[in-house]
Amino acid sequence: MSRPRPAKVVSRMQLPVPPPSDAVVLFDGNDLSQWRAAGGGEAQWIVKDGNMEAVAGGGPIYTRRGFGDIQLHVEWAAPTPARGRGQGRGNSGVFLMGKYEIQVLDSYENVTYADGQAGALYGQYPPLVNAGRPAGEWQAYDIIFRRPRFKPDGGVLRPARVTVLHNGILAQDNSEVWGPTSWLQHLPYESHPDRLPLSLQDHGNPVLYRNIWLRELDEEPRKGPAQYDTKPLVTFAPEVLDRYAGDYLEPRGGRNRIFREGSTLYVVFNLLPPIELLPHSQEEFSLRWTAAKIVFDLDAGGSPEGMTFHIGGEQRRAKKQ
Numbered sequence: 050m051s052r053p054r055p056a057k058v059v060s061r062m063q064l065p066v067p068p069p070s071d072a073v074v075l076f077d078g079n080d081l082s083q084w085r086a087a088g089g090g091e092a093q094w095i096v097k098d099g100n101m102e103a104v105a106g107g108g109p110i111y112t113r114r115g116f117g118d119i120q121l122h123v124e125w126a127a128p129t130p131a132r133g134r135g136q137g138r139g140n141s142g143v144f145l146m147g148k149y150e151i152q153v154l155d156s157y158e159n160v161t162y163a164d165g166q167a168g169a170l171y172g173q174y175p176p177l178v179n180a181g182r183p184a185g186e187w188q189a190y191d192i193i194f195r196r197p198r199f200k201p202d203g204g205v206l207r208p209a210r211v212t213v214l215h216n217g218i219l220a221q222d223n224s225e226v227w228g229p230t231s232w233l234q235h236l237p238y239e240s241h242p243d244r245l246p247l248s249l250q251d252h253g254n255p256v257l258y259r260n261i262w263l264r265e266l267d268e269e270p271r272k273g274p275a276q277y278d279t280k281p282l283v284t285f286a287p288e289v290l291d292r293y294a295g296d297y298l299e300p301r302g303g304r305n306r307i308f309r310e311g312s313t314l315y316v317v318f319n320l321l322p323p324i325e326l327l328p329h330s331q332e333e334f335s336l337r338w339t340a341a342k343i344v345f346d347l348d349a350g351g352s353p354e355g356m357t358f359h360i361g362g363e364q365r366r367a368k369k370q
């Protein structure tokens with residue numbers, strides 16, 4: 050209780066937030082077909098008026114499918130009128146992979162320990178803000194979760210990380226999860242599958258949920274090969290490079306200047322600082338650190354008459370003056 054509690058911030062986020070086109074919809078207000086009870090049977094929560102309601106004694110519910118790295122949207126509302134206090138008021142929870150809890154609690158004018166209030170990574174990190182709305186009002190969590198990575202021997206390669214927006218306001222900023230969340234204990238990581246069901250907690254309070262969807266994230270973000278060159282592929286004597294120097298005029302009036310300094314050519318596009326050119330051949334030069342290139346039109350003697358600047362799928366021609 051001595052841990053500082055975050056400041057209250059009033060969110061003006063509008064809800065609901067409809068699922069995007071690539072979302073996996075886990076609850077659209079109709080049924081619990083995407084969910085099951087802890088033991089594997091039908092989920093024992095109530096579906097009413099487009100919402101699902103946690104049932105005291107019904108136990109936690111789990112998604113039928115497993116998920117790893119996700120962007121998750123969950124809308125919830127604490128029971129109204131507000132009853133109980135501290136951890137006894139509107140308590141539920143979003144358990145990522147069934148193990149890592151983002152606390153759901155009625156934290157509107159309800160004091161409890163900082164790492165146990167709404168938006169906390171339970172028992173580990175308090176939220177950065179108290180963005181809680183009054184009981185009965187809809188609230189949202191937008192969660193970005195990167196699951197833990199384990200080594201073949203079961204050790205932790207990378208802990209899980211979680212970012213949480215509570216009603217659109219940053220509550221967890223890429224927090225490094227210490228291990229499964231628990232009451233009064235710090236549990237160590239134990240190697241587990243890459244995909245596990247998401248679960249919602251029954252903590253004895255009839256918390257409402259609606260509009261639950263997620264996007265499965267690429268586990269290894271795509272990295273293309275580097276498209277720029279760092280070394281010239283050919284070298285030319287200064288007197289050859291001097292043939293390229295001069296002004297190149299685009300049809301619409303853009304003026305590009307090429308000049309030599311030492312053994313290097315540079316191009317100046319209008320008023321931009323000079324950019325180094327790396328020769329690949331007599332015709333083709335790339336712009337250092339970029340995927341852009343210049344292809345020169347050479348006359349019979351090997352002197353440029355014009356150039357074509359290539360960048361991002363577009364081309365610009367310019368005539369040498």
Ligand code: MG
Nearest residue numbers: 140141142153
């Ligand atoms: Mg809870």
